[in-house]
Amino acid sequence: GENVEQHPSTLSVQEGDSAVIKCTYSDSASNYFPWYKQELGKGPQLIIDIRSNVGEKKDQRIAVTLNKTAKHFSLHITETQPEDSAVYFCAANYGGSQGNLIFGKGTKLSVKP
């Protein structure tokens, strides 16, 4: 079946450093790629998304890049802060036109002060 692979599963950085999380997807019809942040006891919170007609998108300290040919996309967080510590999930829409999202397994990011 369709799959989204996410790496690394855990990531520890010092405050102020950058963090990069990478995902690959298998469904060539996927055209929407959101990133979610999940804090303990909370639901996934949409932090940024990108569509297949765009190669890069930035929102303050967060950026996402997409390489549709290679079927991979990445989340970049610059100037990390302790409050960035959470589990981050990438996702891709299944079948392109459908609404259901296929999620990666998540990356637990720890930002050390």
Added chain:
Amino acid sequence: EPEVTQTPSHQVTQMGQEVILRCVPISNHLYFYWYRQILGQKVEFLVSFYNNEISEKSEIFDDQFSVERPDGSNFTLKIRSTKLEDSAMYFCASSTSGTGGESQHFGDGTRLSIL
């Protein structure tokens, strides 16, 4: 900022019993979803719902499951004859558009524990 609300936050049920999980989507959203997350695993799609009918469903969403929008604000997931393996976090989500998975906003979930 508008948000998706789910109740209860934690539901404990005996195996074999029926359980109903409730969600109030964001008021101007038209597309509704249920996902589940087994402890320590990825979030998995269950079902999407639009215009009072199921749009898509996954293999997980078998005859044991049903969804309903009983009124203009609530969206429910019913699980009949619960099994131990139904224990998970269940998340409701909603969006303005159902095309391409656009901007789905999630609630904080209901933790379902089957004993």
